[in-house]
Amino acid sequence: MARFKVNGVEHDLDIEPEMPLLWALRDELGMTGTKFGCGIASCGACTVHVNSSAVRSCVTAVSTVEGQEITTIEGLANVAVGVNPSAPDLAAVQQAWIDHQVPQCGYCQSGMIMAVSSLLARNPNPTNAEIDSNITNVCRCGSYPRVRSAIRSLANV
Numbered sequence: 001m002a003r004f005k006v007n008g009v010e011h012d013l014d015i016e017p018e019m020p021l022l023w024a025l026r027d028e029l030g031m032t033g034t035k036f037g038c039g040i041a042s043c044g045a046c047t048v049h050v051n052s053s054a055v056r057s058c059v060t061a062v063s064t065v066e067g068q069e070i071t072t073i074e075g076l077a078n079v080a081v082g083v084n085p086s087a088p089d090l091a092a093v094q095q096a097w098i099d100h101q102v103p104q105c106g107y108c109q110s111g112m113i114m115a116v117s118s119l120l121a122r123n124p125n126p127t128n129a130e131i132d133s134n135i136t137n138v139c140r141c142g143s144y145p146r147v148r149s150a151i152r153s154l155a156n157v
């Protein structure tokens with residue numbers, strides 16, 4: 001049995017405590033916006049927020065997040081502003097992503113946006129070096145320059 005809060009809603013799930021959070025979200029709660037890529041914490045496709053910090057859910061056992069606040073891409077619109085009033089909200093991030101034509105196939109992008117929103121909530125005006133060291137998500141389509149441009153356009157908005 002595991003109890004945790006996802007996007008503001010408490011859930012009690014009859015699952016093994018070692019189940020990765022990714023599978024609890026996708027298979028038990030039907031939140032398929034969080035993606036599976038590598039399963040070994042390398043790609044970031046599975047990124048969610050735990051207490052506002054970006055976490056790779058494929059290697060996060062549900063037992064380690066009991067009682068904590070989990071946010072997925074499905075709930076980001078409702079919490080991003082509250083984390084840091086000076087950080088851009090999801091609508092601003094989405095518009096920047098459109099303006100800079102960031103998504104290509106799109107598979108990595110929900111994890112990318114979760115990582116970026118966590119970074120901007122902590123640091124609304126990151127340097128290029130800070131972007132590179134914090135946003136380590138893998139994009140097979142090579143959207144990295146566009147991701148950086150979009151982040152730069154969001155800085156201090």
Ligand code: FES
Binds near residue numbers: 035038040
């Ligand atoms: S699926 Fe979790 S980091 Fe790749």
Ligand code: FES
Binds near residue numbers: 107139
């Ligand atoms: S947009 Fe295709 S993997 Fe990133």
